[in-house]
Amino acid sequence: MSVPLKHGERPGAALPAAPAALRSHVAALLQSCTPGHALPGAFFTDEALYAVEMQHIFGRHWLFLATEAEIPEAGDYRTYQIGPWPVFLLRRDDGSIGGFHNTCRHRGSRILQQDSGVAGVTLMCPYHRWTYAQDGRVIGCGATGEQAAEQHALRSLHVRQLAGLIFVCLADSPPDDFDDMAARMTPYIAPHGLTHAKVAKQVDIIEHGNWKITIENNRECFHCEGHPELLCSLFDFFGEIDEARMDAEERATYRRYLAASAESEALWSRHGLPWRAIEELHGRPTAFRTERLALDGAGESMTPDTRAASKRLLGDLTEARLGTLHFHTQPNAWYHFLADHALTFATLPLERGRTLVRSTWLVHADAEEGRDYDLENLTRVWNATNRQDAAFVAETQRGASSPAYIPGPIGNNEYMVAMFHAWYEERLRAELGL
Ligand code: FES
Ligand SMILES: [Fe+2]
Known part of the structure; x- marks a missing residue:
């Protein structure tokens, strides 16, 4: 039990209404957004907005x-x-x-x-x-x-x-909606046994970009051609899918995705693992999304050969071919839960244009490096993916900071970016009374 405070205020507690000038500044910034488009550059460069985000979002x-x-x-x-x-x-x-x-x-x-x-x-x-x-x-x-x-x-x-x-x-x-998320997500995550897991590796990367660019980048796979290692296992079909517009290679991958999904759904059901998507990335303060997805190849893990990296599976799991359980939480995290290991990614803003991304690889508490898993094999795909993403984020921060930047349209395959924007605007308006 924590001791109640007798003196002083907590950060973010009982905040005085934001000064009128600040409220109109944020309102004007929100007003400058074009629906269905990327955020204007000021969202990544404005110090006053960053201070408001720390107080009212984080x-x-x-x-x-x-x-x-x-x-x-x-x-x-x-x-x-x-x-x-x-x-x-x-x-x-x-x-x-x-x-x-x-x-x-x-x-x-x-x-x-x-x-x-x-x-x-x-x-x-x-x-x-x-x-x-x-x-x-x-x-x-x-x-x-x-x-x-x-x-x-x-x-x-x-x-x-x-x-x-x-x-x-x-x-x-x-x-007060955390308990609702926890109640609905526990059946998805608990079988992966994180309460009996250990940290195999943790890597911190400082991305040279605003925290929202880090999150936006995570919320779409439109850029996943830039992740050759990740695409060995991940099918990048998100949003509306139009088979008619695919070339022959994409169509072959899509057919493989459909077959793997049908097979996996039957397997997940046999193992009593929930898999249906829950998509509540906005419309609530504690917004989230989950979905269990089939993986390509052997379908076991996000490794170069798509096979399990750890012989000792998480929790009491007995089946390696479980694909990946995706989980996203606003405003600062995403996760992949596989049969053999789990990955968590925490985004923590350091300053307006600098963001810490902490990646953590978890394996069963009894798994032994060298015997059950090879650390390089376990971490290779996401270490490479993180480096690639850090470059995307830094280049976006630099380009979008130009006074010449005009935000472009967000595609259907980036719909989760739009949902992040919707949540962000909802929360700022609710917090500031706009
Ligand atoms: S004892 Fe902590 S600041 Fe003095
Ligand atoms: Fe990426």
Whole structure:
């Protein structure tokens, strides 16, 4: 249990109405958008808008931050930076997960200063040695006096777990639709056993682009010709499909996709795995999408040869040929759950034109590198894909920042980009009262 605050406000909590000038600035930017088109360049370059997004998008919504496998043991902690907010997650001695602002209640130093580590039963700020209990209470503040200890506690985050994924919300009153998403998604994700998985590899890439370009890029596969490694396994048929406009090669791939989908749907049903798409990428604060998709080739995994990379399958799964369960959450994450491993991608803005993309490969907790999986084989496809995407994002940031940029139309095969735009506009209007 987190200790309720007695003093001060949380970020994003009980915000005063945005100043009128700022509200009209955002309203004018939204007004400048052409329906069905890409966002104008100002959405990637405007500092005032970025500050509004941090406060009202990242400060107010449920964000995917990590997996339980990152802090498996009591005392394990990880530190994160979400826009302007340093935060940390801690596995407490009772097994529960706490989330706190990593800002000391004395004079504001970061308390935990490493990326990860093991904390004792107490956490100590290295600056003047204020100490905190695992629930955030101050339990010692030296010469500052006992009264300070009673009146101050670390500011906590709201934390929710979804089948091994950890989400946080910085707002005082988080959107109340997280539980609905969790209830509907748990049957899809739980069979992949993330609560009994370990991190095989985690890679951070700093993309030189605004966070929305990173998300837009993820929400379409129109550019997937630029991902030759990914296309070994992924069928890139999204949106309305018009077979009449396909060339012979595309038609052959499409037929293969239809056959693999029919076969896979029967297999998933036999294994009791939900597979039907849920598409709620806008129209709600905690917006999401899922779909289980057949993969090409052997259909087992996102590897160069489309075979499982880990011999030890996740959870209690016994069938390797399960394709990929896609999951997207607004505003900052996407995931692939395969039979042999899972991948999570968290997008965390660092500044207006710089975004951290953290990719995490998870395998069964008992899988052993060298015996059950080869790390290079496990990570090759998405390491290559991430590098390619980082280049797409950087070039888009640079080109779209030109005063000469005129946004072009978004195609049907980019419909999830349009859904992201719809969600973004809905949330800004709701938050700012526009
Ligand atoms: S800033 Fe943490 S103890 Fe002073
Ligand atoms: Fe991509």
